[in-house]
Amino acid sequence: xxxxxxxxxSEILELRRKILVTAxxxxxxxxxxxxxxxxxxxxIYVQIPRISKYNVLTQDSFILSKGHASLALYAILEHAGVIxxxxxxxxxxxxxxxxxxxxxxxxxxxxxxxxxxxxxxxxAIGKVLANRVKKKDRNVxxxxxxxxxxxxxNWESLLLASHHRMxxxxxxxxxxxxxxxxxxxxxxxxxLNAFGFYVICIDGHSQKEILGALMKxxxxxxxxxxAKTIKGYGISQMQNNPAWHHAxxxxxxxxxxxxxxx
Amino acid sequence: xxxxxxxxxxxxIRSNENSALLLGDIGVYGFRNALNDFPNxxxxxxxxxxxxxxxxxxxxxxxxxxxxxxxAPFLVERSLEQLKIDFGYQRLTGNFVSVGASFDYSGLGCxxxxxxxxxxxxxxxxxxxxxxxxxxxxxxxxxxxxxNGEINYFRLSEESxxxxxxxxxxxxxxxxxxxxxxIIAVGPILDDVLEAANGLDVELLYCSSISQKTKMExxxxxxxxxxxxxxxxxxxxxxxxxxxxxxxxxxxxxxxPVKFIRNYGTVEELKQLLKLDVNSxxxxxxxxxx
Numbered sequence: 415x416x417x418x419x420x421x422x423x424s425e426i427l428e429l430r431r432k433i434l435v436t437a438x439x440x441x442x443x444x445x446x447x448x449x450x451x452x453x454x455x456x457x458i459y460v461q462i463p464r465i466s467k468y469n470v471l472t473q474d475s476f477i478l479s480k481g482h483a484s485l486a487l488y489a490i491l492e493h494a495g496v497i498x499x500x501x502x503x504x505x506x507x508x509x510x511x512x513x514x515x516x517x518x519x520x521x522x523x524x525x526x527x528x529x530x531x532x533x534x535x536x537x538a539i540g541k542v543l544a545n546r547v548k549k550k551d552r553n554v555x556x557x558x559x560x561x562x563x564x565x566x567x568n569w570e571s572l573l574l575a576s577h578h579r580m581x582x583x584x585x586x587x588x589x590x591x592x593x594x595x596x597x598x599x600x601x602x603x604x605x606l607n608a609f610g611f612y613v614i615c616i617d618g619h620s621q622k623e624i625l626g627a628l629m630k631x632x633x634x635x636x637x638x639x640x641a642k643t644i645k646g647y648g649i650s651q652m653q654n655n656p657a658w659h660h661a662x663x664x665x666x667x668x669x670x671x672x673x674x675x676x
Numbered sequence: 677x678x679x680x681x682x683x684x685x686x687x688x689i690r691s692n693e694n695s696a697l698l699l700g701d702i703g704v705y706g707f708r709n710a711l712n713d714f715p716n717x718x719x720x721x722x723x724x725x726x727x728x729x730x731x732x733x734x735x736x737x738x739x740x741x742x743x744x745x746x747x748a749p750f751l752v753e754r755s756l757e758q759l760k761i762d763f764g765y766q767r768l769t770g771n772f773v774s775v776g777a778s779f780d781y782s783g784l785g786c787x788x789x790x791x792x793x794x795x796x797x798x799x800x801x802x803x804x805x806x807x808x809x810x811x812x813x814x815x816x817x818x819x820x821x822x823x824n825g826e827i828n829y830f831r832l833s834e835e836s837x838x839x840x841x842x843x844x845x846x847x848x849x850x851x852x853x854x855x856x857x858x859i860i861a862v863g864p865i866l867d868d869v870l871e872a873a874n875g876l877d878v879e880l881l882y883c884s885s886i887s888q889k890t891k892m893e894x895x896x897x898x899x900x901x902x903x904x905x906x907x908x909x910x911x912x913x914x915x916x917x918x919x920x921x922x923x924x925x926x927x928x929x930x931x932x933p934v935k936f937i938r939n940y941g942t943v944e945e946l947k948q949l950l951k952l953d954v955n956s957x958x959x960x961x962x963x964x965x966x
Contacts, residue, residue, distance in 0.1 A: 518737075518766055525737065527766050530757060536727040537762065540734015540742075546716055547696065547740050567758075570724035574731065577722075 426456055429493060430648050431675050432502060433485045434668070441662050442506035442514050446646035446655075447559070448486035450590045450618075451478075454557060454641055455490040457624040463494075474552050475541050477526045479534020480559040480588065481515035487524070488512055496523040532565025534558060535585065539574050542582050555584040555628075560602070561593030569609075575636040576610030583636040584628065585611070588618065590645040592656065602640055611638040618643035648675055677832040680811035681773060682706040684818050685743055689714055692823070696735050700725050700746030702775070725750045729758035736768040741823055747781070748774035748790035748831065752797060763827050764800040771822050777833035777864075778907050778932045782943045791907045791932035797829050798886060798911040804828045804845065805886040805911070807863035810836040813843065813884060821845060833906070835943065837866035839882075846887035848894060854878040857900035857965055858925075865906045865952075872957035876965070878902075883912070891917040901925040902961060906952070907932050928964045930957065 429452060437443040458476055478487050488501045504510040511520035515529030526537050538556035545552045558568060575583050589602065599605070606613045612632040616623035618641025627639045646652030649671045663671055682703070688695050689710050696717040699707060710718045717740075721728050725746060732742035744751065751774045752759070763770050774793065781788035797803045804826055808814035814832065821828050843849050848860065851870070856877045861869035863884045873880055879897045894901075894916050903912050909931030918925065932950060939949055947953040951960065 526733075527761065530761055532726075533730055533758065533761060536730025536758075537734040537737065539727075540731035540736070541738055542734070543696070543716075543719075543731065544735045544738030544740045547694070547735075548738065567724075567727045567730060570722075570727035571730075573724070574721065574727065 425460075425493070426453065427648075427675050429456070429486075429489045431672055432489050434649070434663075434671055434675070436502045436505050437485055438662050438668050440505045440507070443485045444482040444514070444660055445485065445662070446652050446658050447480065447483040448489075449647045449649065449652070450643045450645045451480070451483045451557060451588050452486045452489070452647070453619045453621065454586060454588065454624055454643075455486050456493075457621055457628060458555060459490045459494045461621060461625055462628060475525055475538070475554040477528065477534040477538050477554075477556045478516065479526075479528050479556055480531065480562055481528030484512070484514060484516045487516055488521075491521070491523045494523075497521065531559070531562040532567040535568050535571040536574075538583060538585075539571055539578075539580065542575075542580050543578070545582065553582050553584060555586065557586040557588060559593070560587055560589040560591065560599055561596070563587060563599055563602070564593065564597050572606070572609040572611065579634045580636040581632045581634055585636065585638045587638065587640050588643050589640050590643045590654070592645045592654070592659075595656075606638045606640070611636050613638045613640065615640045615642065617641075619647055650674060677808065677811050677814050677834070677836060678703070678706060678775060680814050681745070681775075681832060684815045685745075685773070686710045688743070688819075688822060689718060692741070694739060695741050695743065695823075698728050698732055698742060698744045700728055700744075700750060702746045725755045726758050729755045730762050732770055733758070733762035733766065733768050736763070736770050737766070741769055741771070743771040743773060743822065745773045745775075747788060748776040748793050749788060752790060752793040752829075756796065759797070760800050764802050767802060769825050769827065771818075771828045771830065773830040773832060775832050777831060777835070779937055779946050780834040780943060782946050783940050785940060786936045786938065789937060792934075793829075793831060794886065794905075794907045794911045798888070798914070801888065802827050803888065806830045806845070807884045807886070808832065809841075809863040809866050809882070809884050810839070813841075816842050817845065817885070831863075833864045835864040835906075837864055839866055839870075841866070841882055843882060843884045845885045846890045846892060847885075848881050848883045848892050851880040851882050854880070855897055857898055857902055857961075858894070858896045859902040859904065859961070860894070860912065862903070862905040862912055865904055868952075868954050868957060869904050871954045872961060876961065878961070878965075886911055886915050891915055893917045893919055895919040896923055896925050899923065899925045900928075900965065902928045902930065902964060904930045904957065908934055928960070930960060
C-alpha cells in the first residue's frame with residue numbers, strides 16, 4: 415500500500431519505543447496489539463485536534479474496545495497531555511491506576527473499562543443515543559479488533575447502528591488478521607456494506623489515510639473504517655508473530671528492537 | 677404487576693427527560709403510548725439482550741438513567757457479563773426490571789425459568805435487589821429508588837400477595853407474633869406462608885429486598901428459623917444478621933431447588949411438584965417445628 419504520509423514520524427516512533435520499554439520493564443501488557451493500533455490512536459487524539467482546532471477528548475467520545483492495547487492508549491493520553499508520565503513507572507503495579515486493561519474509574523480520558531471483548535461497541539451506541547437525548551452534537555468512535563468481531567454483540571450492534579441511522583458513529587476495525595487462524599471474517603467490507611455501513615478501507619499505519627477516513631462525513635449512515643494493520647508494527651521479529659502476543663523481549667532483544675525503532 | 681410496571685415507568689419517562697426505557701421486544705403493547713410519545717428515549721431495541729445492556733451502559737455513562745425490561749433469564753443469565761462489567765465494574769446507574777420470576781412461564785419450560793437470578797446478582801458488587809410482593813409495593817419501591825445513582829434489579833412476578841404491607845429497602849417487617857419459630861416470607865409468597873402458618877405459634881416476618889450495604893437484623897424468638905423464598909435459596913440467609921449473636925438457630929431454607937424443572941403445566945402444579953404450595957409448606961413447617 416502506497417505511503418503518502420508527510421508527517422514527521424519521529425513522534426510516533428518515540429511512542430513505539432515507550433510502549434516497548436515500559437512493557438518490557440514491567441513484564442506486562444500486549445505489545446504487538448498496542449503497536450497495531452498506535453497510528454490510529456495518534457490520528458484520533460493528536461492529529462485531529464491539531465487539524466480541526468478542537469479537542470476530541472472533550473467534544474467527542476472514543477472507546478478502545480480492544481482494551482488489551484491499553485499501552486498504546488496510555489502512551490497517546492500522555493502525549494496528548496491528558497495524563498502524566500507516571501504510567502511508565504508503575505504500569506500494572508499493585509497500586510497503579512494503569513493496568514493491562516484500562517479502567518474508566520481510574521484514568522481521565524478513558525470512557526469505558528474494556529478488556530472483555532465485544533463490550534465497547536454497544537456502549538458506543540448507547541452514547542450516541544444519549545447524545546441525541548441531550549441534543550449534543552458529538553461523534554462517537556469505537557475501535558475494535560478484527561478478532562473481536564467474532565463476538566456476537568458486535569454484529570447485534572451493527573444492526574442497531576444501521577437501524578438507528580447513526581451517522582454520529584465511527585467504527586474502526588483494526589484488521590491485523592491475527593485471528594484468522596481461528597475464525598476468518600471473510601469479506602468484511604461486503605459484510606459491513608450489507609449491514610448498512612458506509613465503509614472505508616485504509617492503510618491503518620498511514621496518517622494521511624486514517625485522517626481522510628476519520629474526517630469523511632456521512633449522511634444517515636454509520637461509518638466503518640477497516641484499517642489494515644500489522645500486529646507488532648515496526649519491529650520485524652514481532653510483526654505478525656503470534657508468539658509475541660503477550661510476551662516480552664530479553665535485554666538483548668530489546669536493544670535490537672530499539673535500534674529498529676530509530 | 678405488569679400493569680403497575682407500565683404505569684410507574686411511563687410516568688417516570690414522562691416526567692424525567694434524563695430517563696430512557698429499553699425493551700427487549702417484551703411489553704411492547706403495554707408501552708405503546710410511551711414508544712409513540714418519546715421515540716428518542718423509549719426503544720423496542722430488539723432481541724439482543726447482551727447488546728441492550730451495553731447500550732444501557734452507554735446511556736448511563738452520559739447521564740441518562742436507563743430502565744431495561746425483558747424476561748428474567750434473558751435479562752440476567754444471558755447478559756450476565758454485561759451486567760457485571762458494564763454496570764457493576766464501571767459503577768454506572770441502571771434499572772433492570774424482569775418478568776417471569778422463577779417459573780411464571782410454567783407452560784413454556786426451562787428456557788423461560790429463572791430461579792437463580794437473585795443469587796446470581798447478589799454475587800455482583802453494587803446490585804440492589806428488589807423483590808416486590810405486590811403491585812403497590814413495586815410502585816412504591818420503583819418510584820423511590822429508580823434514580824438513586826445505583827444499580828437496581830426489580831424482580832416482578834405474576835403472583836402477588838394481598839396484604840397492604842409495604843417494606844422499605846433493606847427492611848424486615850413483622851406480620852404477626854409467635855413464640856416457637858421465626859418465619860421470614862420473601863415477596864409475593866407472603867399469602868401462601870400466611871395460610872400455611874395459620875394457627876401455628878410462630879412469628880411471621882416479611883421482606884422484599886436485598887441490600888449488599890446493610891445486612892438485615894433479625895431477632896429470633898426461638899432456636900428455629902425458617903426462610904421461605906420463591907427462588908433458589910441462599911441470598912436472604914447471607915443477608916441476615918441473626919440476633920442475639922449467641923443464638924445459633926436451626927435454619928430451614930425453603931426455596932426453589934437447584935434443578936431443571938422439566939414439567940410444564942400451571943404455576944400451581946409446579947409449586948406442588950417443588951413442595952412450595954400451601955399444603956406442602958405447612959407440612960414442612962410443622963415437621964421442622966416438631
